[in-house]
Amino acid sequence: MNLQLALDRLTKEDCIRIAKETEKSIDIIEIGTGVIKEYGMSIIREMRSLFPDKLILADMKTCDAGKHEARQAFEAGADITTVMAFSSDLTIKDTLQVAKEMGKQVMIDLLEIHSRDRIAELQELDVKLVSLHVGKDKQTEGTFDTTLFSLVEDFNFEVAVAGGINLENIREIAAHQPDIIIAGSSITGAEKPALAAAKMKGI
């Protein structure tokens, strides 16, 4: 299981500090959507140069202009970019094509997708990596819930999971063997982020 650290609602300095502190325990550094909106592609470039050997995911949450946004993220140094599952099939195909040409990956974000019909379409589009995701706002009604795994059951994807994952619920989630566990606030808001990340990685 890979651990992805989501850096959201932080200054650039805090993103760098927390990534450095937790580096040993994390496999993927996610530069969050809001952080990208604040600093643009320059933060992806800076994180790439500071962490040359780490996988970097740019949480672009692309939903249109797929070719352009995928190139932007990849040229800045991201290994993976995110695209929303509700986007047009053309957007998804375009981003997958750019990723193929550049030797990179696309993670399709299943935020607010409830239909297995859409999941089947994504499989047809040759999507390889998806994320089951309970959004920040929706988390006020409850964090990641393992019933969500039924959405992707019997499909053939690499699966990431996100949405309020913490030390209390991680074991139950990990029992479903997702490929990637994404944790943001539970690490970045911890008193000791390095310890929180190490505990999550060590479960």
Ligand SMILES: O=C([C@H](O)CO)[C@H](O)[C@H](O)COP(=O)(O)O
């Ligand atoms: O993608 C995310 C969310 O939409 C905010 O942009 C988060 O990175 C993801 O939910 C993980 O963060 P936590 O829920 O704080 O663990």
